[in-house]
Every structure is written in C-alpha cells, then in structure tokens.
Amino acid sequence: MATDPVTYGCALDALTASLNVPVTFGVGLPLERSRVGRLLRTYLLWIEQGFHAQPLVQALARGELHPPAVGGDQPSGAQVARMLRDLRIGWGRSRYAAALDGLPERGRQEEQSRARHEGPESSDAERARRIAGREQARRSLEILLKELLASMPTSIGGQGDESKQTAVSAAEIAGGAARFLELFKPRPGTEEEEALRRVNERLLRVQAACGRRTALSAAIAELRARLRLRVPRVGTLGPLPWTSAAGALHLTDIEHGGRSGRPCTFVVGLDADRVTAGSRQDPILPDSDREGIHASPDALLAGALLPTRPDRLMAKRYELAAMLASLRGEVTLSYAAWDSATGSLLAPDPVLLQALRVRDRDDRRSFDDLQLALGAPVSPVPSHQGAIDAADVWMGTISRGSTLLGGVDLVRKSFAGLAAGLRAREARMGSALTSFHGHLPAAGVLTGAGRERPFSPSELQKLAACPLSWFYKYALRVRKLEDPEYVAGQWLTPLERGEILHSVFEGFGVECRDGGIDVASLEADEILERVVQHELAGARARVPPPSPIAMESEAEEVRDAARVFLTMERENREGSWQWFELPFGREGSPPAMIRLPSGRVVPFRGQVDRVDRLPDGRLRVIDYKTGKVFENEWDAPFGGGRQIQPGIYARAVEGVLGREVASFEYRFPSGRGLGVIQTHRTDELEATLAIAEDLLGLIEAGVFVATDEAADCTWCDFRPICRVQTKGWDTTSPRAAWSREHRTLPEYSTLVRLRAKT
Ligand code: SF4
Structure with missing residues (x-):
C-alpha cells in the first residue's frame, strides 16, 4: 500500500521489471509509463511549444515514435531524427511546409557534398545503398510530417503564425491526437493495445463533450486533465489487469487497500508530508470564506458542504485508520526518512507513533521512543549478505556495515571506459604535458599544411586564440548542436541579421555599379529601400517572425543599418566599386596561393565582401562588420594572431586579381557599429604573414594546447567540454x-611569443 501510488508505483515498476518479478497494480500506472502515453505527451508538447521540432526529434531518437515504413521497410528512428534535426525547422507550422518542399533538393546537395569528400575506397554499390537508405528515410520523414500537419486543426498556427491567436477547443486537439495515434502500432497481444484502447476511448469522450473554444494553452490544460488515466503495467494482460493476482506482488493506494486479504502487507510513504498531502488550504476559497458560507442561512437550506482543511485532514486520517484496521497478518509500516532532492530529513507521520502505542499497549510512548524502536534507517547499502541485483552487489562490496568505502580501484578494474576517463583526468591535472593537454605530434602530420583543403583566415585566427579549439573544430570536426529556438520578441539571430545586411549591401552595390547610379542621388535611396524590402521578404519566408512587433522592430534595425551604410558611402566616395562577394578557394574558384616569409606557398580560401578601385589604380579591400566595433583587447600586435584576416585578404586579392592592394578596411555600417571605418595600410600588414607561418608551425608540430587566457573561452563553442x-x-x-x-614549457613558446607586447 502506498500513500503516493504514482511515485512508488513507478519505482516498483522499474525495479521489479529489471528483476523479472511479477506485480499487479491495483490503481494502474500513470499513462506516461506506457509508450502510447509518452507519444501523447510528445504530441501535446509539440503543439504547446509552437510546433517546435525538438519533441519530435527526441521521440524518434528514443524509439517512442516509429517512422512510417516505406515499401515495406522501416528506416531507423535515429536516422529520421537526424534528418529532421538537420532541417533546422525550429518552430512554426508554416516552416514545416517550406522544409518539406526543400527536402529533395537538400538530399541531392548532401549527396554531392559527400561524394566530394569521400575517398575512392567507397564503392559504387556502397554509395547506391547509402543513397537508397537516405531516400527511404526522407520519404518516411515526409509521410510523418504530412500526417502530423494534417492531424492538427487548421485553427492552430503556432508561434510565429498569425493564426496563433485563434481560439481552439480541447475537442479539436483531442481529434488531432486521435489521428496522430493512428501512426502508433501497438505490439499485438501486449498491454499496449489496452492502453491505446483506453486513451482512444477518452479522446472520443473529450471530442464529444469539450467543444468550448478557448486559448490554446487552456485547451491543452483541459485535455491533459482529462487524460489523467491509469494504464496496465507492461506485460500485464487480461480484461482486469488491476486485480490482485496470486504469485505476484500487489500495489495499491490507501483508498483501495486492505481488500486483497494478503498475509503480509507493507505500507510505504508514511512520512508526515505524504500522508497529509493535498490537504492544504484552498487559495481560491480559503477556510474562513468556507466557514462564512456554511454559517449563512441559504447554505443551511441548500445543505451546502464545503470541507475546510481540518475536515479534509480528518477524512484522510480516517481513511488511513480504516484501511489499517482492515489489514490481517503481518503488517510493516515505513516512511521515507530522507528527501534526496532537497537533502533534508523527513519526519514520520503521527500514525506511526500511534501504531507503536497500540503495539506496545502503552499510550505514553513519544516520538523519541519511536526513533529508538525504529533504529537506524535502511538505505540502498545492504545491511546483510544476500544481494538482489547488481547495485546490491556493488554496494555490498564497497561498504563496511552501512558505511561506503572508497571503491575507485575496484571500479577501475571492472570498467575499462571509466578507468580510461580517470587516467585522462589525472594526466590533465598533472604537471607533464601529454596528449590529454593537446600535445599530439602524430596528428600534426595529418592536419598540417600538406593537406589538400585550403586554410581560411578565420581558421587561423581560431588557432591563434586557442589551438585546442582549432583541433576540436577543424581536426575532429566537433560541431555544437544548434537548434533554432523560439524567443518571444526576437525574430532574427545576429547571424541571420548579418546575412541579410550583407545581401542588402551586395544587392544595392551591384545595382548601382551596373546601372551607373550615383550614391548621392535620390534614386540610390529608392534602390536601397527596394533591396531592403526584398531581403526582408525573403527572411520572412525562411524564418516566420514570432510576432508583428518583433518583426517590425528587427526590420527597423535592418533599415537603420542600411541608412548608416548609405551615409557612409556618400561620405567616402573615393574610388569605384568593382567586385562584390569575391570568392577564392570556394564555390569552384581556385584558392589564393600565398607565399609566406620562408618562401613556402600555402593555399587559402575565403570570400571578400567588396573590392574598390582607387583613383591611382590600386585596390581597396573592404569587409563589413554588422555588430559593434571591436576594440583591440590584446596588447600583442594583431591580437597575437587573432586578427590576421586583413593581411591575408589583402595578399589573397592581389594574387587573385593581379593588382596591388593599397589598404584593407573594416566597415561597421549599422546602428551599433556607428559607421566606424578601421583602415589598415598594406605595408603595415606584412607581419601577419609571418604570424600565419608561426601558426601553421603549431599545427605541423601537433601542438594543440589550450589558450592561457580564460577570456578566449568566453564565447567558445567547446565550453562544456x-x-x-x-x-x-x-x-x-x-x-x-x-x-x-605551465606556459614556460617549450611547447608554449610560439604562443607566448605571439602574445607578447611588440
Ligand atoms: S573552452 Fe577555452 S580552452 Fe576549451 S577549447 Fe574553447 S577556448 Fe580552448
């Protein structure tokens, strides 16, 4: 018997399932213990979170949601989950339609990219098998998403869609849930069929009775309240899976306890908080108001009964006493003495003291006597020989009495993976530089300058900031998972805003250059406004705004930046615009081959925002920055290698276009950037090539040590690692x-030298 059958039921179910012990649950288990319950929860979460793809990805990956079969074969849930995550849908009903349209094209692009990177050892048969597997997963995902969208009442748009405000009823959502559950195939002859039957029955009732339209959150809350069902345990069959069966443990609640006539009964959860749970004062209709209502003549006439807190408490105690009185045979009472969530002691309910008094026929017994009679509390550490499961064996082995001893050596011997992890941690804390600190000479050979892929300036800047982060990102190719997030009041991420602005600057520049338009003219204003509108419309289609206010505020920010840009162009009219978004080493263009001070030639890749021709025929390279102006936070020249992009870009443009570059400019055309221009003359940038060479030397020597400045970690993707x-x-x-x-170690000498003041 349990005062809290949900908590104790779930714990008993998990424990006995692993031990293969039969149990019957008198009041069933919470719906979420079944697969159909978890699916239903996923569905409601999906709607509640504005159709966020994350609950679906998790349900697919956990195997709760089976992807639909295609041609008789079922793709793996993990593969379909990965594909769904890669679509970066985020939230919003309308984004699913756009993602579905783009699925085939996306598959083709991925295949082309894979084909470019895979080695010749990959046979045609393997490739064909992989393409077929991907196609099957894609079809399955397509069917799943279409079914999901079709199952939803059209009145629900989700976050970012204007129809979000539309009222909806619990009945409509229940209808959608019932349709969604058609995708669920219960294992034949299992308790899943019973759980599905009960859920469908309840959904039908909700559809018939709960048609009042209300806000989405209220409708979901109503449906959840009506779905508080109990389901049979896994493997429990028959029309009455809740009845006490011979040969099985039986768990029930206090209300239904004492009816099975068993010779041994355990009553658990008799701590004071649990016994009196649910008997707090009602905050909406407090006891004083209830008593006032009772005292009124109308209430007396109507026979109104509004129980107060003491009434409810007394009723609970009566129920418990009646149940205890009905028990026969051996009875064991227990209470939870420790709350592991808060780390605090719990007190026994007075019913335990009363039981002691009855047992000892002595009504002078106190709580101190009770503690003495109970002795030391039991814990997961077994107090005697005789283990039930592996946890008992471990606890018993590494303890003396009820005291846990250090078991590290034993754990090392038994678990090779944990032993390796402990070894790595010890090495990292030691004072010798090891591979665990990023000293990997063999990896240098694989990732060094002999590789085919050209280097990018940002890659070398990352290397200068922290060689370890370079190793994670470019050698191990570790990627931070970035799922789009719904943030009320924010439409675009800084990255998305930056991309829009770059497209605006390019679109405007190309149109003015090709049409011979003077930037000082009124026509230039009109062109800019048109280009901004065009780019914002594209962004709206890709990323539905969370609200009209958020959209308008971000659109205004983009317009603001565009105005700052135009003002800057009008104030700096020396030279003419020649090239925009000039690629090298990417999009099929050859890399820029740059000669470093030692004479070796290294391939580089990148994309230059703009190149101008100056009156003397030389060139000016421009890179737009759409955030705030960056200060030189470092004492060392070029930030110790963190700011070598100007030098590399200037030299790359000279190589690609065959003309001399006079200067490199960072321009900050945005409200936050205040229209600042930072200019670097090319002759000042020569030193960046020597720095680049030093940095390449780090890679070749396999020195991927961590930065010695914590500030470099502030925005790093690998912070959790x-x-x-x-x-x-x-x-x-x-x-x-x-x-x-340890920066005095010789392996740090390059970093230390680059970071030194001049
Ligand atoms: S968190 Fe810090 S130490 Fe770790 S990789 Fe990033 S920059 Fe380097």
Whole structure:
C-alpha cells in the first residue's frame, strides 16, 4: 500500500521489471509509463511549444515514435531524427511546409557534398545503398510530417503564425491526437493495445463533450486533465489487469487497500508530508470564506458542504485508520526518512507513533521512543549478505556495515571506459604535458599544411586564440548542436541579421555599379529601400517572425543599418566599386596561393565582401562588420594572431586579381557599429604573414594546447567540454588555468611569443 501510488508505483515498476518479478497494480500506472502515453505527451508538447521540432526529434531518437515504413521497410528512428534535426525547422507550422518542399533538393546537395569528400575506397554499390537508405528515410520523414500537419486543426498556427491567436477547443486537439495515434502500432497481444484502447476511448469522450473554444494553452490544460488515466503495467494482460493476482506482488493506494486479504502487507510513504498531502488550504476559497458560507442561512437550506482543511485532514486520517484496521497478518509500516532532492530529513507521520502505542499497549510512548524502536534507517547499502541485483552487489562490496568505502580501484578494474576517463583526468591535472593537454605530434602530420583543403583566415585566427579549439573544430570536426529556438520578441539571430545586411549591401552595390547610379542621388535611396524590402521578404519566408512587433522592430534595425551604410558611402566616395562577394578557394574558384616569409606557398580560401578601385589604380579591400566595433583587447600586435584576416585578404586579392592592394578596411555600417571605418595600410600588414607561418608551425608540430587566457573561452563553442564556468563577467577555465601555470614549457613558446607586447 502506498500513500503516493504514482511515485512508488513507478519505482516498483522499474525495479521489479529489471528483476523479472511479477506485480499487479491495483490503481494502474500513470499513462506516461506506457509508450502510447509518452507519444501523447510528445504530441501535446509539440503543439504547446509552437510546433517546435525538438519533441519530435527526441521521440524518434528514443524509439517512442516509429517512422512510417516505406515499401515495406522501416528506416531507423535515429536516422529520421537526424534528418529532421538537420532541417533546422525550429518552430512554426508554416516552416514545416517550406522544409518539406526543400527536402529533395537538400538530399541531392548532401549527396554531392559527400561524394566530394569521400575517398575512392567507397564503392559504387556502397554509395547506391547509402543513397537508397537516405531516400527511404526522407520519404518516411515526409509521410510523418504530412500526417502530423494534417492531424492538427487548421485553427492552430503556432508561434510565429498569425493564426496563433485563434481560439481552439480541447475537442479539436483531442481529434488531432486521435489521428496522430493512428501512426502508433501497438505490439499485438501486449498491454499496449489496452492502453491505446483506453486513451482512444477518452479522446472520443473529450471530442464529444469539450467543444468550448478557448486559448490554446487552456485547451491543452483541459485535455491533459482529462487524460489523467491509469494504464496496465507492461506485460500485464487480461480484461482486469488491476486485480490482485496470486504469485505476484500487489500495489495499491490507501483508498483501495486492505481488500486483497494478503498475509503480509507493507505500507510505504508514511512520512508526515505524504500522508497529509493535498490537504492544504484552498487559495481560491480559503477556510474562513468556507466557514462564512456554511454559517449563512441559504447554505443551511441548500445543505451546502464545503470541507475546510481540518475536515479534509480528518477524512484522510480516517481513511488511513480504516484501511489499517482492515489489514490481517503481518503488517510493516515505513516512511521515507530522507528527501534526496532537497537533502533534508523527513519526519514520520503521527500514525506511526500511534501504531507503536497500540503495539506496545502503552499510550505514553513519544516520538523519541519511536526513533529508538525504529533504529537506524535502511538505505540502498545492504545491511546483510544476500544481494538482489547488481547495485546490491556493488554496494555490498564497497561498504563496511552501512558505511561506503572508497571503491575507485575496484571500479577501475571492472570498467575499462571509466578507468580510461580517470587516467585522462589525472594526466590533465598533472604537471607533464601529454596528449590529454593537446600535445599530439602524430596528428600534426595529418592536419598540417600538406593537406589538400585550403586554410581560411578565420581558421587561423581560431588557432591563434586557442589551438585546442582549432583541433576540436577543424581536426575532429566537433560541431555544437544548434537548434533554432523560439524567443518571444526576437525574430532574427545576429547571424541571420548579418546575412541579410550583407545581401542588402551586395544587392544595392551591384545595382548601382551596373546601372551607373550615383550614391548621392535620390534614386540610390529608392534602390536601397527596394533591396531592403526584398531581403526582408525573403527572411520572412525562411524564418516566420514570432510576432508583428518583433518583426517590425528587427526590420527597423535592418533599415537603420542600411541608412548608416548609405551615409557612409556618400561620405567616402573615393574610388569605384568593382567586385562584390569575391570568392577564392570556394564555390569552384581556385584558392589564393600565398607565399609566406620562408618562401613556402600555402593555399587559402575565403570570400571578400567588396573590392574598390582607387583613383591611382590600386585596390581597396573592404569587409563589413554588422555588430559593434571591436576594440583591440590584446596588447600583442594583431591580437597575437587573432586578427590576421586583413593581411591575408589583402595578399589573397592581389594574387587573385593581379593588382596591388593599397589598404584593407573594416566597415561597421549599422546602428551599433556607428559607421566606424578601421583602415589598415598594406605595408603595415606584412607581419601577419609571418604570424600565419608561426601558426601553421603549431599545427605541423601537433601542438594543440589550450589558450592561457580564460577570456578566449568566453564565447567558445567547446565550453562544456572544457568545463568552463561563467559568473557575471568572470570566466573560469580549468584548461586555460593549466596553460597559464605551465606556459614556460617549450611547447608554449610560439604562443607566448605571439602574445607578447611588440
Ligand atoms: S573552452 Fe577555452 S580552452 Fe576549451 S577549447 Fe574553447 S577556448 Fe580552448
């Protein structure tokens, strides 16, 4: 018997399932313990979170949602989950339609990209098998998404869609859920059929009775309340799976307890909080108001009964006492003495003291006597020989009495993976530089300058900031998972805003250049406005705005930046626009071959925002920055290698266009950038090539040590791997701290030299 059959039921179900012990549950298990319940939860979460793809991805990956079969074969849930995640749908009903339209093209692009990167050892048969597998997964995902969208009442648009405000009823959502569950195929002859039958029955009732339209959140809450069902345990069959069966443990609640006539009964959860749970004062109709209503003559006439807190408490105690009185045979009472969530002691309910008094026939017994009679509380550490499961064996082996001893050596011997992890941690904390700190000479050979892929300036800048982060990103190709997130009030991410602005600057520049339009003319204003509108419309189609206000505020920011851009162009009219978005080493264009100070030639790739021709025939290279102006936060020249893009781009443009470059400019055409221009003369940039050569030397030597400045970790994608913590403005990085302490080691000499003041 349990005062809290949900908590104890779930725990008993998990424990006995692993031990193969039969149990019957008198009041069933919560719906979420069944697969159909978890699917239903996924469906409601999906709607509630504005059709966010994340719950679907998780349900597919966990195997709760089976992807539809295609041609008799079922693709793996993990593969379809990956495909759905890669679509980067985020939220919003309308984005699914756009993603579905783009699915075939996306598949083709991925295949082409794979074909470019895979080695010759990949046979035609393998490739054909892979393409067929992908196609099958794509078809399955397409069917799944179409079914899902069709199952939803059209009145629900989700976040970012204007129809979000439309009222909807619990009945409509229940109808959608019933249709969604048609995708669910219960395992024949299992308890899943019973669970599905009960859920469908309840959904039908909701469809018939709950047609009042209301806000989406209220409709979902109503449906959830009506779906508080209990289902049979996995493997429990028959029309009455809740009845007490011979040969099985039986769990029930206090209300239904004492009816099975069993010789041994355990009553669990008799701690004070659980016994009196649910008998707090009603905040909407407090006891004083209830008593007032009772006292009124109308209530007396109507026979109204509004129980107060003491009434409910007394009723609970009566129910418990009646159940205890009905028990026969051996009875064991227990209570939870420790709340592991809050780390606090719990008190026993007075019913335990009463039981002690009855047992000892002594009504002077106190709570102190009760504690003495109970002795030390039991815990997962077994107090005697005789283990039930592997956890007992482990606990028993690494404990003496009820005290846990250090078991690290034993764990090392038994678990090779954990032993390797502990070894790595010890090495990282030691004072010798090891592979665990990023010293990997063999990896240098594989990733060094001999590789075919050209280097990009941003890649080398990352290397200068932290060689370890370069290794994670470019050698191991670790990628941070970035799922689009719904943020009320924010339409575009800084990256998306930056892309729109770059397209605006390019579109405007090309039109003015090709049409011979003077930037000072009124026509230029009109062109800019038109280009901005065009780009914003494209962005709206790709990323539905969360609300008209958020969209208007971000659109205004884009217009603002465009105006700053035009003002800058009018104030800086020296030279003419020649090239926009000039690629090298990408999009099929050859890389820029740059000669470094030692004479070796290294391929580079990149894309230059704009190149102008100056009156003297030389060139000016321009890179737009759409955020705020960056200060030189470092004492060392070129930020110790973190700012070598100007030098590399200037030299690359000279190589690609065959003309001399006079200067490189960072331009900040946005409200936050205040129209600032940072100019670098080419002759000042020569030193960047020597820095690039030093950085390449780090790769070739396999020196991928961590930065020695915690500030480099502040925005790094690999912070969780390196256990970086940020509190307010302070960043704590154990890796950076180790490097700082050991920067006198010879392997740090290049970094230390590059970071030194002049
Ligand atoms: S978190 Fe810090 S130490 Fe770790 S990879 Fe990033 S920059 Fe380097």
